[in-house]
Amino acid sequence: MAVPLVAVVAFNHFSPFHLSVPCIIFGDLLHNQKLFELKIYAEESGPIRSNEGLSVKSSLSVEELAQADIIIVPSWRDPAEKPNQIMLDAMVEAHARGNQIVGLCLGTYVLAYAGLLKNHKAATHWEFEQDFINRFPDVELDCNALYVDDDRLITSAGTAAGLDCCLYLVRQRYGSVIANKLARRMVIPPYREGGQAQFIERPIPVSTQDARINKLLDYLRNNLNKMHGLDELASYSMMSRRTFTRQFYKATGMSVGDWLLIERLQRSQELLESTSLAIDTIAEQVGFHSTVSLRQHFKHRFNVTPSEWRKTFQGKFPRLASVELA
Known part of the structure; x- marks a missing residue:
């Protein structure tokens, strides 16, 4: 039986850490057992580079993207920028086929721009909570969750929460034993208690105008x-x-x-x-x-x-x- 195809979206000015999270989890971390087929899809044509000078190449066409079992947007460079409509349409098509669409950290914005999150629950990085609510008032944002799964639309909070979310996806497909094995290989907890509320900085103003x-x-x-x-x-x-x-x-x-x-x-x-x-x-x-x-x-x-x-x-x-x- 064919293993699930995981398509990870890359774009110019990508974050190396955010991109590496799904690539590690869904790559060949367990060398003796192939769990997923990992491919990179480039949001733009031409060389795809990070600000640090790293580059990646696309190995999927947009038609193949729409066929992927899991599409992961690992982050996004600018909350105010709407991504390429062709890519957004492919994500909508993939979801309509019954496949999973994942937005890690600011990748949640991409799912929202595609219209996939309308009237659905979602999570994103706590620092962008108010901006996201202002841009997408028809999305039910959970400001505490490390990740949210609503009708095959999976979104996560910032940075390390992407690891939690990806391990959750592995757990869905292969169970806790495999997910725990991957977590041990990476020396991270297989499951974290609590939500991102414990990491949010919301200091009370020291003084007022009175x-x-x-x-x-x-x-x-x-x-x-x-x-x-x-x-x-x-x-x-x-x-x-x-x-x-x-x-x-x-x-x-x-x-x-x-x-x-x-x-x-x-x-x-x-x-x-x-x-x-x-x-x-x-x-x-x-x-x-x-x-x-x-x-x-x-x-x-x-x-x-x-x-x-x-x-x-x-x-x-x-x-x-x-x-x-x-």
Whole structure:
């Protein structure tokens, strides 16, 4: 039986890392077992080069592209640029045949430009979340998922999430044993817990344009371990409760409770990454006053537990073996 044909789309100014991800996973990584037939399709004619000077050659025609079992767009050079319509039409044709179309990282834009993602769920790199939503409002973007599979349209978050997504495709075709074997060969985990929410940088603004609110924010940051009532905070800010709640929302864009929750979670992240404090101690220091409460809020927002966060982001360097020199 013929192995599945995987077509990887290359284009000028391609990212070597992004292109290499599907080429490694779907190439001959298991030398004694051929799992896929890998071919490169060039989005443009002529030499295809990366900014670093690497070049690749196309080994597929556009007609053959439309016949591929899996088409993978490993990234895209410019979210504002619509790709070649001939290629987009071939992708639509392939999907209509029942084949899988994959967009890794910004490759999701290419699927969206083809019209394939209309009224479907999708994922892309978190930094381009708002841009993608503005350009393609008819796509249901999952801003947390590492990858999404909706009706044979598979899209992933940025960079390393492409590995997760490609291993998922292998798992679909050949099961967990083969996918795990490939992951071990590459020395990567076969499956990662959590979504990309754990990697998104969304810092709260340190200050606002309201001097009284700025003074209050400094006070709250220095007293996260305490409980705070609206009447107390309004009095501290020398405002009525009604005026205070209105001014706080105007200055920060959120309620006091929402602001405190985000600030407490952000501080708990910092302590988990930089200290060896017990989780119940961290919960108390940041104002949750209950380890259960910290875990529930943390899991809800980041889709991982505090312990998993610490394991991921507080890397331990291995002790080097001592060597006696002769």
